[in-house]
Amino acid sequence: MLWFCSHGVQVPLLLSSPVFLPSQLLSRFFDKPGNATFAFLQNLTRKLTRSLFMERFNLSLLTLLSLAGNLFVGEIPPEIGNLTQLRILDLSSNSLTGKIPTQIGNLTKLEVLNLGNNFLSGSLSETHFTKFQSLTTLDVSNNSLSGNIPPGIKNLISLTDLYIGINRFSGLLPPEIGPLPSWIGKWNQIESVLLSSNRLSGKIPPEVGNCSMLNHISLGNNMLVGQIPRELCNADSIMEVDLDSNFLSGTIQDTFLMCRNLTQLVLVDNQIVGSIPDYLAELPLMVLDLDSNNFTGFIPLSLWNSTTLMEFSAANNLLEGPLPKEIGNVVTLERLVLSNNQLRGTIPKEIGNLTSLSVLSLNLNFLQGIIPSELGLCTSLTTLDLGHNRLGGMIPEEFGDLAQLQCLVLAHNELSGPIPFKPSSYFRQVSIPDSSFVQHHGVFDLSYNKLSGTIPEELGNCVVVVDLVISNNRLSGEIPVSLSRLKNLTTLDLSGNLLRGKIPAEFGNSLRLQGLYLGNNELTGSIPPGLGGLNSLVKLNLTSNKLTGSIPVSFGNLNELTHLDLSSNGLEGELPSSLSSIVNLVGLYVQENRFSGQIDELFLSSLAWRIETLNLSMNSFAGELPRSLGNLSYLTYLDLHGNMFEGEIPSELGNLMQLEYFDVSGNRLSGLIPDRICALTNLFYLNLAENRLEGSIPSRGICQNLSKIYIAGNKDLCGSIMGLNCQIRSFGRKTFLFSSWVLGGIVVGSVLLTVVVALALIKWGIRSSRQNDDEDVDESKLNSGTFGYIPPEYGQSWRSTTRGDVYSFGVILLELVTGKEPTGPDFKDIEGGNLVGWVSQKYNKGQSVDILDPNVLSADSKQAMLKVVKIAIACLSDNPANRPTMLKVLKSLKEIKNE
Missing domain, CATH: 3.80.10.10 (Ribonuclease Inhibitor)
Structure with missing residues (x-):
């Protein structure tokens, strides 16, 4: 609708929306300069330009210009300052951009200026307010204006409504105009002040009570601090107070006591303390919102007797x-x-x-x-x-x-x-x-x-x-x-119940599904291929059921999927290569199934993958680890343990700079440990145990941290962290040689127990039943990474002591007489979970004979073996001061040999 008024006669012109306003159309109404005094345009959608409204036409007598509620774009033309007779200018609710032209300050007769709900930027300048003596309403709210509020705003002495909320104003209120009360105190007719959603700081001064006509004040979503002044209620007419989302503190025990007409009080998200006062029940409150503060105590009983309250939130x-x-x-x-x-x-x-x-x-x-x-x-x-x-x-x-x-x-x-x-x-x-x-x-x-x-x-x-x-x-x-x-x-979440039967194929028609969670039930059958048609699906969790069959190839169509959890089922077959098409996938969990085959193809086209967690553990995957795994640059968690992977660990995994957890234990991997993996700075867990790795363990990064690396069960590994010099790879049955034995980087020293000492045991056939005469000792049994040899006090401090060396030697003695590893599954239910704990338990119960290796136990060796156990127990005392010296241990062993 377009209205023009000339000499007191209104002429309507109906226009459809959107519409283009050609100059010829407007010229029919504005061809005579100064004719129009009133222009009101509504529901139009075109660009506001200088030439269209200001340069071509003379509208010098125009008193009202309203273009509100359209989709005008562009800047406000400076020529608007020529409309000197304007009393009402409303350009609100459009898409205007740029700065407010300074020429707008020439409109000295303005009573209403509404520029709200646009995209205006820049700051308010002094020239905007110097001559606005008649302005009653100023609305620049919901824009992108910034900077400080200019001191010139004090000149708006006729102001009754001020709306500057939802902008980016910052700083304290202008010092030139004094605190807020002095500022609005000059506006003795002001009724509404909206300063919300800016960056205003400082306190609310008590002089705010000077605004005797005030009925609505909104200072929400700023950075105001301090207590709320009780003078706020000096204005008997005040009805609405909105101070949400600030840093206001203190109590409100009598703050609003005199606000006898208060209908709305919003104090959400501040730091107000104390109890909710009883007097609030005596006010005509319709809305009381006290969320997210620190109110304590009981809710006043009188509040429940209110006859006006419609909303109460605390x-x-x-x-x-x-x-x-x-x-x-x-x-x-x-x-x-x-x-x-x-x-x-x-x-x-x-x-x-x-x-x-x-x-x-x-x-x-x-x-x-x-x-x-x-x-x-x-x-x-x-x-x-x-x-x-x-x-x-x-x-x-x-x-x-x-x-x-x-x-x-x-x-x-x-x-x-x-x-x-x-x-x-x-x-x-x-x-x-x-x-x-x-x-x-x-x-x-x-x-x-x-x-x-x-x-x-x-x-x-x-x-x-x-x-x-x-x-x-x-x-x-x-x-x-x-x-x-x-x-x-x-979202459909039925997880964690006792549901049985099949997954209904009809769910393939639930096209709005974003989350489907059916895990931890007793569901059977195969996964419906139709689920691959759920294009909006973000998370699919079917873990811990009894599902069988394979993963549908159609899952490759789930472009929005971020998490796929099919773990702990009975699924089998190969992983379809189509999974690599799910470019948004963050987590893939298929552990504890029966999947098999190689995974090379899955990662050939995985460069675009943003996957962070990949768990393929406890399946039957085989073949070599793909070098393309190194392309998964977002990967933080990689678990491949409990499969049948073989070959070398690809050095390309050293590209995974975000990797934190890496487990390939329980496979058939061989070759060297890549130096680049040890150098990964974010890696905090590395498990390479129970493989066929060999060679020297890299002396850097996580590979030298006993609490983060697990390498047991790789008999051909060596290095300082294991306590084995790689140049001394074995010892025979007649000599124990510990040369530069290192426990977690702590050098214990060189100890040579000669044939004389070793024969003290061998005389009665006491030797490890796990080692034949021509066999090399499995150095991993000395692997300190298992903690089997480490004295308990090293848990508090890694400082090397001779008493700690004695403890470690005691463990070796127990290995010889028991035929058992220092750690392992045999001890999972034993306190400490190791050989020492098991022997101590048996020894304290008087069952020492049960400790002895039955493969070498005989009537001739029994007493000697029991004496060795007694020596070992002494070496393993929890109190280092109670352990014998190594010289005393050697003396005791010689005595056994000479008996």
Whole structure:
């Protein structure tokens, strides 16, 4: 609609939207200079240019220009300053950009200037305000204006409404105009001040009370500090106070006591302390929002007797005490949010009186008892959140009468019994009369309870459900096919139950699904190939079921998928190479299945992968590790243990600069440990145990840190971390040679036990039954990485001591007389989990004979072996001071030899 007014006669011109305004069309109305005094344009969509409105036409008599609510773009032309008769200029709600022209300050007769809801930038200058003596309304809110508020704003003495919120203004209020009260004190007619969503700092000064006509002040979302001045209520007319999202502190014990007309008080997200004062119940409050502060104590009983209160929210505080039965008195209440406090006791049945209640959230408290069935009388409820409490009993069937319910959260309680399945009307009403209070549309969350029985087929009729979460209960039976009819479903979480049967193939039609979680159930059968058609799917979790078959090739079409967890099932076959097409994949978990074959093809085209976690462990994968694994530059977790990989570890894995966890234990890998892997700076866990690796362990990075590397079971490895010089690779049955023996980098020294000492044992055939005469000793048995030889005090300090050397020698003696490894699965149930713990347990029970290696035990050797055990026990004392010296140990062994 386009209106022109000339000499008191209004002429309407109807135009469709959008429309182009050619100069010929406008010239029909503006061809005579000075004719028009009024122009109002609405629902137009074209570019605002200088030539169109300012240069071509003379509008010198124009008093009102309103172009609000269009889609005009571009800058405000400076020629607008020629419209000197303008009293109202409204360019709000367009897409104007650039700075506000200084020429706008020439419009000395302006009474209303509205530039709000655009994309204007730059700062407000002094010239904008010097001559605006008649301005009553200034609105530049919701733009991108920045800088300080100019002192010239003090000259707007006729101002009644100021809206500069939602910009990027910063700093303190202008010192030239004094504190805020002096500034607005000059505007004795001002009614509204909106300064929200800027970067204003400092305190709210008490002189704000000078604004005697003030009825609405909004200073939210700034950086204001200090206490709220009680002088704010000097203005009897004040009705709305919004101070949310600042750093205001102190109490409000008498701050708003004199605000007798206050209807809205919003103090959300500050640092206010103390209790909620009783006097608030005497005010005509309709909205009381105290969320995210540090309020303590009980909620005033008198507040529940309010006859005006419609919204009361005090979530995220430290409130305590019970909910009284008087809660049923505040029948005007539409929104009650008290989540994340310390409320206790039961939910009173009187709450059923609140028939206007739309939102009830008591989440994260300590409420107990049953859920009152009277809640079913609150037929206006759109959101009901009682999650994270201690509520028990059954879910009331009366909930089925809540026709407007759009959000139901009962998660993390102790509810039992079945999910009510009587015919219900909730989650079916697509639109409700007033949905402004609905917190989360379509959430149905009963997770983490003790619910039993089957999933009702009727849930498939709740067409409004978006997130259906009933995980971690005791539900049984099959997954209802009816759930696939929920066309708005984006999340389905049935994990952690006792569900059986197959995954319904019909879920392939749930095209809006973003998260499908069916893990930790007893599902059988194969994975439906149709799931590969869920183009919006982000997370798929089928872990810990009894699924069989292979991974559908169609999964390669899941372009949005970030997490795929198929672990702990009975899946088999090869991993389809199409998985490498899932370019957004972050986590792939297929461990503990029966997958086989090689994985070369999977990573050939993986350069685009952003994968961070890859777990292929505990399968039957074979072949060499692909060098292309080194292309996965985002990888932080790589677990390939428990397979049949062979060949060398690719040095290209040294490219994985983000890698933190790497496990290839229990494979058939051979060759050297790549030096580049040891140099990875983020790697904190490296497990290479139980392979066929050989050669020197690199002397750098994690490979020299006993607490982070595991290399047991690689008999051909050597190096300082193992205590073995790579030039001395074995010792025979007649000599123990420990040359430059290092425990975690601590040099113990050189000890040569000659044939004389060794024969003290060999005389009776005491030798390791694990070693033949011509066999090399398995150096990994001396691998300090297993901690089998390390004295307990080294856990507190790695400082080498001679008493620590004695402890390690005692372990070797036990190996010889028991025929057992220093660590291993034989000791998993033993305190300490090692040979020392097992021997100590037997020895203390007087069962020393059970310790001895039966392969070499004889009547002749028994006593000598028991004496060696006694020496070893002395060497292994937890108190280093009680251990014998090495000289005393050698003397004792010689004595055994000479007997």
